[in-house]
Amino acid sequence: MSDSAATxxxxxxxxxxxxxxxTFLVEGRRLFGMGNNYPVLRCSHCGSAALFDxxxxxxxxxxxxxxxxxxxxxxxxxxxxxxxxxxxxARDALRISQDGFVxxxxxxxAHLGDLDWLQPAPMNPPPPFVETDEVLFxxxxxxxxxxxxxxxxxxxxxxxxxxxxxxxxxxxRSLHLMGQRKTWSHSLAEVQRVAFNHRxxxxxxxxxxxxxxxxxxxxxxxxxxQLVAAVIRSLAGA
Ligand SMILES: [Zn+2]
Numbered sequence: 001m002s003d004s005a006a007t008x009x010x011x012x013x014x015x016x017x018x019x020x021x022x023t024f025l026v027e028g029r030r031l032f033g034m035g036n037n038y039p040v041l042r043c044s045h046c047g048s049a050a051l052f053d054x055x056x057x058x059x060x061x062x063x064x065x066x067x068x069x070x071x072x073x074x075x076x077x078x079x080x081x082x083x084x085x086x087x088x089x090a091r092d093a094l095r096i097s098q099d100g101f102v103x104x105x106x107x108x109x110a111h112l113g114d115l116d117w118l119q120p121a122p123m124n125p126p127p128p129f130v131e132t133d134e135v136l137f138x139x140x141x142x143x144x145x146x147x148x149x150x151x152x153x154x155x156x157x158x159x160x161x162x163x164x165x166x167x168x169x170x171x172x173r174s175l176h177l178m179g180q181r182k183t184w185s186h187s188l189a190e191v192q193r194v195a196f197n198h199r200x201x202x203x204x205x206x207x208x209x210x211x212x213x214x215x216x217x218x219x220x221x222x223x224x225x226q227l228v229a230a231v232i233r234s235l236a237g238a
Contacts, residue, residue, distance in 0.1 A: 082096055134174070175191070200215055
């Protein structure tokens with residue numbers, strides 16, 4: 001076994017920001033108070049700090065518990081999943097870290113206009129609300145369509161009158177909601193603003209003098225709000 005295979009992954013590189021050889025262990029008690037004997041794993045690049053249990057005689061059984069994380073947009077995905085998880089097993093921590101790495105790359109690609117990783121394709125068979133050559137980028141469930149707020153207010157994340165909800169399709173030219181009442185469609189040119197937080201993403205649509213919104217929750221089995229927002233921004237040029 002080589003030295004690097006014997007060194008637990010969190011000591012080879014930061015699970016949070018993925019910088020290599022930026023982590024080091026320090027004595028933990030002074031930082032986080034009495035009552036724990038675990039050393040603190042710190043990262044000199046992102047500033048994250050985590051309690052680290054090296055697993056003792058079973059090196060594969062190490063555990064990590066983040067106590068301080070960097071909340072910059074670049075770390076949106078891992079900030080929630082690593083930062084609020086409590087103690088994580090080696091397997092869970094590595095899986096989240098790897099997913100977070102892929103997610104960050106995809107957000108960067110979306111910002112650069114590269115959406116090929118979504119494998120965009122025409123819908124087959126095309127539902128009646130799309131044009132036959134329309135190319136699908138995202139399909140998301142549990143999206144609502146609702147009245148919007150006045151422009152410029154951050155309160156746009158507050159409660160709204162919901163007009164419909166259903167499955168949402170993002171194509172190369174339109175947003176479609178196959179709702180329970182009807183199908184709503186808007187050209188990407190009508191997108192006024194795209195926003196996200198850790199709970200949801202929002203797309204403001206200008207329809208005459210009124211603002212409407214599509215809103216989707218942060219669901220574990222779908223693309224996260226940051227990535228949805230990045231894709232729609234990229235397609236809409238918003
Ligand atoms: Zn880091």
